[in-house]
Amino acid sequence: MGTTQLESVQEPKYWHLKTVLIDALDSEFEVGEILPNERDLAARFGVARATLRQALEQLELEGRLQRRRGVGTTVAPPRMGVAVGPSANVWPGAGRDAWQTIGCAEAVAPAAVAAVLGTGADEAVHTIHRERVMQGQPVATELLYVPAASVPDLSPLLSPANHAPAVLRELHVLELEGEDRAVELGSARAEDAKHLDRLPGAPVLVVTTRYFAQGRVAAASVATYRADTCRLTFGDSGAVEVTHHQAESRQAS
Amino acid sequence: MGTTQLESVQEPKYWHLKTVLIDALDSEFEVGEILPNERDLAARFGVARATLRQALEQLELEGRLQRRRGVGTTVAPPRMGVAVGPSANVWPGAGRDAWQTIGCAEAVAPAAVAAVLGTGADEAVHTIHRERVMQGQPVATELLYVPAASVPDLSPLLSPANHAPAVLRELHVLELEGEDRAVELGSARAEDAKHLDRLPGAPVLVVTTRYFAQGRVAAASVATYRADTCRLTFGDSGAVEVTHHQAESRQAS
DNA sequence: AAGTGGTCTAGACCACATA
DNA sequence: ATGTGGTCTAGACCACTTT
Known part of the structure; x- marks a missing residue:
């Protein structure tokens, strides 16, 4: 044969x-x-x-x-390296961290969030909606949950515009003892998809972060990154220079 | 109306x-x-x-x-929390790290790997193929690349069965100065899919790790995790107890 | 042999961006 | 108005597992 x-x-x-x-x-x-x-x-x-x-x-x-x-x-151009886990633990909103606040609300924590925070299901939390932009395009949206108990000295009378900065400012008073992250695959909710300029259901990397202070979870965030354009980087050094599937790339006219 | x-x-x-x-x-x-x-x-x-x-x-x-x-x-049951970024930096293969070697080879580094290692495209590297099992099912496969230059004292005469342990042993002699990780979405190559008991093209989370020693990249690994069953965890604490989309789950008979 | 999910076809219409 | 990708249909056959 x-x-x-x-x-x-x-x-x-x-x-x-x-x-x-x-x-x-x-x-x-x-x-x-x-x-x-x-x-x-x-x-x-x-x-x-x-x-x-x-x-x-x-x-x-x-x-x-x-x-x-x-x-x-x-x-598509090579994926962007997006730094997610800095070596130094810092509170969100501190020291130019590439996130921009686009909304804020105070409400009862949804069950899933309460589970992450380790609080009761009916506890009030401040919810800060933020957005991350790199190279001119949005790469992530985030919901940052801060239990009211974590910011007890927050002034009760605040205009919506001042609400988010005030919550962050109060949060920074606490000593950050550690952070905790998890990454998993998800599909974009309709609202997130709109912010990310994608269709609903688009694949996203969901990064769940817990911030520890005073021996408990003082805040938590759920960040939704575009999976198609982002490579999440962790660790000591920042973004890696070259990505894996092409050594050099030239911009078309 | x-x-x-x-x-x-x-x-x-x-x-x-x-x-x-x-x-x-x-x-x-x-x-x-x-x-x-x-x-x-x-x-x-x-x-x-x-x-x-x-x-x-x-x-x-x-x-x-x-x-x-x-x-x-x-x-499906809730996703497994898989610890990826321990607080203490350790070499792969040291101290019971849940990985099991299933193969080994010495060859010239592919271009993509050479870029991550920062070496020339024609340098010899040891390639160790490992597998990670949790709760009785494979969750990840990994290719660990160790440039021959990183293990200069390696005995040249080794049976295939002893090759991988010897490379790791030599690697552990070096002082680990830091690690670097990146996570991105990919689709399983045919070979990986087989190991992971999935079809080719299944969504996977690709974790690229660089190990630094002697001021350069002494080793690098590309690990491929099943995206459907895994939630990658980083940071101080280990795996989080409860996942996001259900508070409690009972096993069906 | 039967039943399952995986692949493939040849159409149709819709939502959206642009000229 | 045109052209693009996104959704949807009603089939068919294939690869695989189990009976």
């Missing part, structure tokens, strides 16, 4: 398509360049549009493509 | 389906319980199977469902 055993373990079409597209992306396209539309691409590769889309979806998940409804599909 | 404005902003069917299914999951099903098959579910909700699948896919992404070909769809 002189025939080489080819395609004996047949891989799915979309999987093979993905590898073909990756090669084309690395060799024939520049970052930012726009691809042919899905109908044309599907015809070119001789597959149904749904199959082509399955390949594109994974490439977008891996941060190699960016698709925008009404516009088209473009080659 | 006395009519309440309902469904003016029509949400996609699969999105609405998701919320319906989440409610059903929380109220009518136990962890581990098997759901009706996709064709029945689609018929019950009056949608095409592809639409139903779009909802199930997102629920699996969020760790609420587990689907296995030939078996069925089950309600």
Whole structure:
């Protein structure tokens, strides 16, 4: 039998398509360049549009493509390195930390938040909504929960505009004893998706942080990062220079 | 006009389906319980199977469902908290760190790895393949890269079985000066998928770690965690007790 | 052999951005 | 008005597990 055993373990079409597209992306396209539309691409590769889309979806998940409804599909730049776990423990809102407050409210903690805080389900918490922008585009939204018990000296009469800064200021009075983080995969809620300029359900990295002071959880935050454009960095050094899938990239005109 | 404005902003069917299914999951099903098959579910909700699948896919992404070909769809237990960033910096392979070596090789570093190591593209590296198991199931695979220059005193004559332990032993001689981590979303390579008991392309959390010694990167690892079952934890305290989307869960019989 | 989830097709229409 | 990606349908067949 002189025939080489080819395609004996047949891989799915979309999987093979993905590898073909990756090669084309690395060799024939520049970052930012726009691809042919899905109908044309599907015809070119001789597959149904749904199959082509399955390949594109994974490439977008891996941060190699960016698709925008009404516009088209473009080659994505390397993911941004976003520092999440600094070496020095600091309170949120202290010392220029790249977050910008966009809202504030005081309400009863939802059950899920109460579980993280370790408080009762009916305790009042200040909820500060913040946003993180890098290189001109939003990369994360965050809900920061501060139990009222953590900021007992907060002035009760505050205009909405002064509320968030006041809560943070009171929080900084406490001595921060430690932080705790968890990262998991999620899909963007409708509201988060809007802030992040994505469609609902887009893949996101959810970072849950607990801030410890006075021997208990003094505050907690749930931050939602765009999974397609962000690489979360932890540890001593800051962002790593080069990402993994291309050594150098040039901006298309 | 006395009519309440309902469904003016029509949400996609699969999105609405998701919320319906989440409610059903929380109220009518136990962890581990098997759901009706996709064709029945689609018929019950009056949608095409592809639409139903779009909802199930997102629920699996969020760790609420587990689907296995030939078996069925089950309600997933809460995600496991997997400690990734210990407070004390330690070399891999030191002091019972939950990883188990399953292979080893010495070869030239791929370009992507060389970039992380900061070495030349043609330098020899030891590649140790390890696996992490929690609660009886594999949760991660890892490729640990150790440049030959980091372990100069390694005995050149080693049986394959002794190779990996010897490399780690030599590595532990060095003083570990710091670690560096990055987390990003990826899709499982075919080989990784096999180890993790998932299909190729399954969503994974890729943790890239750099180990610093002697003022340079003495080793680096790329670990691939199942995104559906894992919640990566960092920081002082270990795994958090309760996860976010259910306060208590009982094991089905 | 039967039943499950996974892949694939060839259409259709919708929401959105842009010219 | 046109073109893009996003949603949806009603089938078909395949790969895999279990009976």
